[in-house]
Amino acid sequence: MPLTAELIPGLTRTYPFHFVFDETLRLMHVAPRYARLTTTIRAGALLSDVTRLERPTTDFTFAKLMENTNQDFLLRSVEVPQLQVHGRLIALEKTGQIVFLGTPWVSSLAEIADAGMSLADFPTHDLLLTVLTTVQAKEVAMADAQRLANELRTLRRRPEALRLSTETGVADAERLAGLGRLIGSMAHEISTPLGVARISASLVGEQRANLAAQLADGTLTRHDLRQFLQDTDAASAMLVANLSRVADVIGNFRQIAVDRRSEERRTLRLVPFVEEVLQQLAPLLARLGVRVDVHGDPEFADHIYPGALARLLTTLVENAVMHAYAGVDAPRLRVKISAVGDDCLLCCEDNGVGIADANLSRAFEPFFTTRRMSGGTGLGLYVAHNIAHELLGGGISAESISPQGCRIAVRWPATRSIDP
Amino acid sequence: MYGLVNQAVQAYVVSRHGEAMWTRLAVEVRLEDDAFLTLEAYSDDVTYGLVAALAAETGEAADTLLVGIGKFFAGYVATRGYDDLMRATGGSFAQFVRNIGLLHAQVSIAFPQVKVPSFRVTDETPTSMRLHYYSVREGLAPMVIGLLQGVATRFGQEVQMRHDVIRGSDADHDEFCVEFCPSRLIACP
Numbered sequence: 001m002p003l004t005a006e007l008i009p010g011l012t013r014t015y016p017f018h019f020v021f022d023e024t025l026r027l028m029h030v031a032p033r034y035a036r037l038t039t040t041i042r043a044g045a046l047l048s049d050v051t052r053l054e055r056p057t058t059d060f061t062f063a064k065l066m067e068n069t070n071q072d073f074l075l076r077s078v079e080v081p082q083l084q085v086h087g088r089l090i091a092l093e094k095t096g097q098i099v100f101l102g103t104p105w106v107s108s109l110a111e112i113a114d115a116g117m118s119l120a121d122f123p124t125h126d127l128l129l130t131v132l133t134t135v136q137a138k139e140v141a142m143a144d145a146q147r148l149a150n151e152l153r154t155l156r157r158r159p160e161a162l163r164l165s166t167e168t169g170v171a172d173a174e175r176l177a178g179l180g181r182l183i184g185s186m187a188h189e190i191s192t193p194l195g196v197a198r199i200s201a202s203l204v205g206e207q208r209a210n211l212a213a214q215l216a217d218g219t220l221t222r223h224d225l226r227q228f229l230q231d232t233d234a235a236s237a238m239l240v241a242n243l244s245r246v247a248d249v250i251g252n253f254r255q256i257a258v259d260r261r262s263e264e265r266r267t268l269r270l271v272p273f274v275e276e277v278l279q280q281l282a283p284l285l286a287r288l289g290v291r292v293d294v295h296g297d298p299e300f301a302d303h304i305y306p307g308a309l310a311r312l313l314t315t316l317v318e319n320a321v322m323h324a325y326a327g328v329d330a331p332r333l334r335v336k337i338s339a340v341g342d343d344c345l346l347c348c349e350d351n352g353v354g355i356a357d358a359n360l361s362r363a364f365e366p367f368f369t370t371r372r373m374s375g376g377t378g379l380g381l382y383v384a385h386n387i388a389h390e391l392l393g394g395g396i397s398a399e400s401i402s403p404q405g406c407r408i409a410v411r412w413p414a415t416r417s418i419d420p
Numbered sequence: 421m422y423g424l425v426n427q428a429v430q431a432y433v434v435s436r437h438g439e440a441m442w443t444r445l446a447v448e449v450r451l452e453d454d455a456f457l458t459l460e461a462y463s464d465d466v467t468y469g470l471v472a473a474l475a476a477e478t479g480e481a482a483d484t485l486l487v488g489i490g491k492f493f494a495g496y497v498a499t500r501g502y503d504d505l506m507r508a509t510g511g512s513f514a515q516f517v518r519n520i521g522l523l524h525a526q527v528s529i530a531f532p533q534v535k536v537p538s539f540r541v542t543d544e545t546p547t548s549m550r551l552h553y554y555s556v557r558e559g560l561a562p563m564v565i566g567l568l569q570g571v572a573t574r575f576g577q578e579v580q581m582r583h584d585v586i587r588g589s590d591a592d593h594d595e596f597c598v599e600f601c602p603s604r605l606i607a608c609p
Contacts, residue, residue, distance in 0.1 A: 137530050
């Protein structure tokens with residue numbers, strides 16, 4: 001006995017995706033709205049041929065369906081897989097028929113159009129659309145939140161960027177001023193020896209002219225010739241000494257121009273590296289009989305410019321050799337490597353004559369030296385200062401230690417990453 | 421008005437007249453914050469004020485601007501996460517218009533503070549329909565014209581809209597005659 005004709009219009013309005021089948025699973029009636037979406041879900045077809053049972057997980061037989069009528073059923077079209085309906089089964093005992101009362105099932109709004117449906121296919125009692133609309137609204141709200149967070153992040157960065165820009169500008173201005181002072185000092189340092197060299201050269205020239213004149217008019221005596229040789233020897237010595245001085249100043253000055261692009265950072269175990277550098281300086285240290293100790297964790301490593309560290313250490317050692325050990329019986333140099341918080345610390349301690357308190361604050365100034373007459377250029381510690389600041393991004397300090405000697409400490413932030 | 425509408429007005433102004441124009445409008449209507457939240461309900465005065473200020477700046481009639489903003493809005497909402505909902509509303513222009521009420525029903529359930537208009541379709545033929553537009557807001561009929569023309573464009577169709585009945589003392593709602601132009605199908609965006 002077919003489903004009563006009076007019932008169908010009501011079902012169509014309330015459950016636009018209903019259908020009726022018998023105990024052989026043969027479809028007897030399919031709601032028009034459901035039927036228009038496929039060519040297979042039609043009266044006369046076997047339900048198990050044209051749909052797949054997604055839920056509950058059970059055999060697709062009449063008996064199993066009847067055992068689960070208290071559950072929500074989810075059926076997927078075999079022909080149009082994106083078309084799913086969910087609902088309940090109601091057994092009509094008098095007719096032996098089963099009515100499926102269902103509505104479309106989608107998990108996103110996008111699937112509605114993809115399955116060939118529209119909002120009108122959902123009955124008003126089905127809250128699925130409301131849920132999906134709310135879910136979509138949540139995504140829109142999240143997008144808003146993300147956009148606003150990005151704008152906020154940009155605004156927060158702006159004062160920091162301005163501050164950094166100002167600081168960079170001030171630092172640049174200070175650097176330029178420092179460069180101006182440095183060039184002025186260098187001009188002063190080389191002008192004196194160059195002046196002496198020029199006088200010596202012109203003196204040689206004059207004496208040579210006199211000699212030539214005496215030779216020409218036949219008045220040249222053996223005594224004159226001996227005197228000429230003595231004078232030109234002295235002038236040549238003065239010339240060489242003063243030009244050497246100029247060469248030293250310029251040579252050291254070139255080291256000030258530290259160039260970080262000239263090499264790549266490498267991860268180094270610092271203690272073995274320092275020992276290697278000191279090994280290369282052994283002949284220099286051996287001249288004064290300086291005993292060298294290196295202390296530190298051999299595994300302690302940093303990602304660093306190796307050349308910069310080598311130049312820094314070489315400069316400190318040369319500075320110690322030149323200034324520290326005059327009159328010291330058992331000269332000693334101790335190099336210590338350690339970690340202090342997130343920083344690396346390298347200390348060079350000697351047991352030499354030390355630096356007078358009045359000179360400590362000027363030790364890193366360019367061309368400041370107490371040994372100018374002995375060939376000091378006053379650029380050694382300035383070079384070390386530049387390497388510590390410019391290449392290592394740290395700082396350098398000097399202090400006297402007890403009972404005698406000096407400690408130069410270089411501290412820089414350790415770099416763990418491969419590229420800063 | 422929904423923040424989404426104000427966002428669309430802002431995007432419309434910036435795309436056609438540049439950021440400087442938007443900044444002038446924001447100053448003119450004394451906007452404290454132009455970072456509109458999509459789902460927030462704002463005073464209608466903000467939207468009306470922006471349109472009036474834009475009309476004063478450009479010399480264009482407010483009605484003409486509203487038609488343009490309506491057309492722009494139809495495309496804009498799709499870029500703001502509503503494309504799926506619009507697609508679900510209908511597979512053709514006629515179906516979409518018939519289902520606008522359902523679309524607004526869903527929106528109003530999810531966002532009770534939003535005052536959505538309602539639409540009703542009558543006298544439907546293969547080439548035309550009569551659209552009844554009910555709203556508590558006044559003066560936005562030109563925007564509806566632009567909006568529907570923009571929606572039609574999404575479906576590759578062109579429509580002619582005639583404002584047959586204007587809400588006033590004799591009518592409680594607006595009525596439009598919508599004529600499809602099947603011979604002037606255009607490429608879908």
